[in-house]
Amino acid sequence: MIKGPYWPVPLGRRDGRVSIASESFTLPAPFANITQLKAQFLSKGLSVNDLAVLSGGHTVGISHCSTIATRLYNFTGKGDTDPSLDPRYVPQLKRICFPTDKTTLLAMDPGSSKSFDEDYYNVVLKRRGLFQSNAALLNDKTTYAYVKLQAKSHGYIFFKDFQASMVKMGQIGVLTGKAGEIRRHCALIN
Ligand code: HEM
The missing domain is CATH 1.10.420.10 (Peroxidase, domain 2)
Known part of the structure; x- marks a missing residue:
């Protein structure tokens, strides 16, 4: 498909x-x-x-905005963004994902x-x-x-x-x- x-x-x-939930913590x-x-x-x-x-x-597949919130908005605890992320991509991601967003989804391989x-x-x-x-x-x-x-x-x-x-x-x-x-x-x- x-x-x-x-x-x-x-x-x-x-x-x-x-199934033991704690066993999945090794992922x-x-x-x-x-x-x-x-x-x-x-x-x-x-x-x-x-x-x-x-x-x-x-x-x-997709990811939740919440999974990347820290990377986008508070990488080192100073309101900064992970510098390893393409700086031209950051504004696009920020337009889709707000800091406290728990529901919005993002394509992992857009397009x-x-x-x-x-x-x-x-x-x-x-x-x-x-x-x-x-x-x-x-x-x-x-x-x-x-x-x-x-x-x-x-x-x-x-x-x-x-x-x-x-x-x-x-x-x-x-x-x-x-x-x-x-x-x-x-x-x-x-
Ligand atoms: C290398 C370590 C890996 C890490 C750290 C990782 C992490 C993640 C995370 C964080 C998500 C998104 C969760 C969310 O926000 O909803 C995700 C989604 C996904 N991962 Fe991985 N992953 C890994 C390896 C793999 C592997 C080995 C596969 C398959 C061969 C895989 C296939 C997928 C798929 C298909 C999705 C999308 C699920 C969906 O659309 O609902 N990942 N992964």
């Missing part, structure tokens, strides 16, 4: 029988820097390259946020990625090289890489032995 790639999803994964934060992002991905068996590739998932393409990497390269975790990709030589490569690859390499990294990500924390269960429906316990 969004013109993205397909990938094989290995079946028979053992999954948990409970990277939008204000994570490159050192934190690399460490968090590594702790789940994902490489720096996987970080660069999977961040491309932000080619689709093509409903189609899966490599365009997100152009956004990051132009320093228009919405989160610090997007901008962070410019601060490591591997992720920076990947952003630059994808920004002009027309999707082909990105699609292949994304397929492989998605399969890898799907294998994080698989339960083994008698732990958990293989679900009959992936979104529900049996």
